Amino acid sequence: MGQHKGLHMVAFILLVVGGLNWGLSVWNYDLSQWGLSMTVLKVVYVLVGLSAIYEVATHGGRCKECSADKM
Numbered sequence: 001m002g003q004h005k006g007l008h009m010v011a012f013i014l015l016v017v018g019g020l021n022w023g024l025s026v027w028n029y030d031l032s033q034w035g036l037s038m039t040v041l042k043v044v045y046v047l048v049g050l051s052a053i054y055e056v057a058t059h060g061g062r063c064k065e066c067s068a069d070k071m
Contacts, residue, residue, distance in 0.1 A: 011051035018048035
């Protein structure tokens with residue numbers, strides 16, 4: 001994991017941002033209210049989506065819970 005630690009951290013942070021955005025949507029709050037342009041928002045949303053794909057694809061090899069021997 002050492003060589004991909006930075007990529008993992010960026011992906012994790014983007015997933016947290018995306019998750020918080022979804023959670024805040026319950027109260028009709030969205031990233032667009034932060035005054036970001038639509039282009040920047042689209043880039044953020046694409047990066048969050050790519051982060052999710054990356055984490056799903058690489059999760060099994062890094063996760064201690066998933067790789068632990070099950071009874």
